[in-house]
Amino acid sequence: MASDNRTVKATCLCGAAKHEVTLPTPAYPLKAYLCHCNSCRHSTGTLCLTEANLPPSYSPSEDLLAKLSPYDFSQRLTNFSCPTCGSKLLCRAWIDNDDHSKGATWDVMCGTLEEADGVYEYQAHEHIQDTLDSGFADFLPDLPRWPGTPEKDELHPIKEQALPLDWVSPDRPQIESSATDRLYCHCKCNGVEFWIARPSERSKNASCAWPDVILPDYLNQQGPDDTPWWLIDDGKKFSGGVCACDSCRLDSGQEWVEWAFVPTIDISLDAEGKKPWDLPYGSLKGWGTLKGYESSKGGKDSSSVVRYHCGTCGASVFFTTDSRKDLVDIAVGLLDAPEGARAESWLEFWTRRLSFREDSISRAEANTLALEAGLKQFGERHNLKAKQAEIEKTTGHEY
Template identity: 30%
Template sequence: MSTTTLTARCHCRSVHFTLTVPTTSLPLKAHLCHCTLCRTTHGTPASFHTPLPEGVNPIFIAPSSWDNLTSYLPKNSKEPLYFCSTCGCHVGVLNPSGIWGTSISIFEGGNQCADGKIWAIDEHIYTEKGSTGDGGIAELVPSIGGEELSVWNPDEEGTEFNPGDTGDNSSSKEAKVDDTLLAQCNCGGVSFTISRPHEDYINSPRSKGWIHPSDRKKWLALFDVCDDCRLLTGAHLTTWLFVPMDHITPSLPENLLLPGSTLKRYESTPGKVTRTFCGTCGATVFCYYGKRNGIVDVGTGILRAREGVMLRDWAVWRTAKLGFPDDGVAYDQEFTEGLDEGVKEWARRVHGGVVDFGGAGPEAD
């Protein structure tokens, strides 16, 4: 039987492995899962997975090994998730039957190999409001490469949209106030709140480029398809909300490690860009560029907005263009072009037109 060997890795290369699949299985059928579990373990708006053929498992490339991975078993789940212990990149999930589901966002060389396309995204899972609050990004990606994606919404415990399921800590109590947004990863080891822009901030020079004139009570947000984020989350798309550090409670220290939290720190660009993720469940939490003068990027997958994951009451999305589109096109052209077109259509239909940012905002990167 003819086989094809694929190679995958995370950002820091601590996790580096091959997969040998029957050539006849290509392209692998892949899906986007929008459930609360996936969003709050990845920190992204969806996970990007494909189930591998039976008997196909990672073969690690030394010095990488299973020891470089952290496993996490979510509540009410029988499927452990695996992510890099150093950079936080989600690698895959193992189901009770021993079938490995791997992230399609970490293959070397993108969606092409000598035998053709590696994967084909053909389905959205858990898109209903019971899972996302508002449909999530499925509405932004109705088709890829001219093919409409199917939608599957099975009934399964643990996937529901439940922004109030936060325990009894002080952060969850504050989140009941309309002007406070709760951020919490799946395991609860990272929990904090975000406030709306303070009047003194809005009226200060610091806000230039970080508050959009269309709504001064919301924060800027971005659809990001850059290579670094893809290899740090294990997802094609990372979405960020840009917030001043002094609008986060409890107070966020400069090292981004909230006291008492399960956060781990990783420098994706040494001396320039710092990231943090939950060391227990792997959720991407913060990204900080030193040149941004106190603005921190918050992964929106962990945000528990009552209206839904698209943060209608909290975010002004940049819809005129994606963040780092050249990276996205080089890795998966069909998905990136589908997303770009879908974002613009969504903006025109829902918001009356596309929005761009200027000044000192994120487009300066």
């Protein structure tokens, strides 16, 4: 007799918090949402949190919860992360803040699930108003977008309150950049704080081969020495990209991670720029609640990789590798740019290729194709195509 249940495996990056979600087969696909609120961005390090709602009957085992670190996101919500690698796995929401005996509902982070297609379906973007610039929603434009929390009943259909494509808040300030500017970056709990300086001539001195954000890793092609790919718009902005690799997904617990590529010389622990970058080969002294996890130990033919996260709220912070010691990936959700979540006076996102899409296409084909199409549409709407096409022409590859 066929089972009436379906089991989906889930895990963090280090594997210490492997678990299974077993639900009645009719419960699938789960309803999932992308939350863009300021708190979710700063507690994940990504431009939005991706979570799937579990039915009221679901409750994780006490053995699983004992392996995880809780963080009270609010009076009602608690996130649970792996204390080793920082992966966010679950979220608990009390039904009644004042009476916990009434129980709770649970959400599972989409990026931790071994399967995506047929397991969950995104319903909408929510809390877009916090982004000021629509944030990640403009990269995935075919979903309804709500200024706050969607009403999830028939009397309030999502389409009635959906915001338009490329919505921008009327409160969004006009930014006039200055060479002396420094951008404040922080996690949700403020246990990790640092600043980024505007790109300058010194920013060109970092060294790195062309990255997967532009070229797939298996091509292993070196770009021209005089073309610093991490600087865009005539050197006025840092390059940004969206990564779909399994390691980033499992490390964050989110479906995608957005990275800004910044020379370490432009990063400081203070707003004045007097306390310079000293990771990953210095100590963690002065870095607050920052914790490191060596996700790849490296060897003769590979590089060592250390991923950093906040040990309290679990936000992804840095990706570092000894193959490029003077260039670091910064989780974009930490950036506190006054013009909006995408920090457009600081960053320009690569839109002609989803980094490591080869990892995601077999697991989450529908999401991968939708995001690729959305990124390219965004680039065309924002006139990013010409510059990025020029770089592709230089490398001899088109995507």
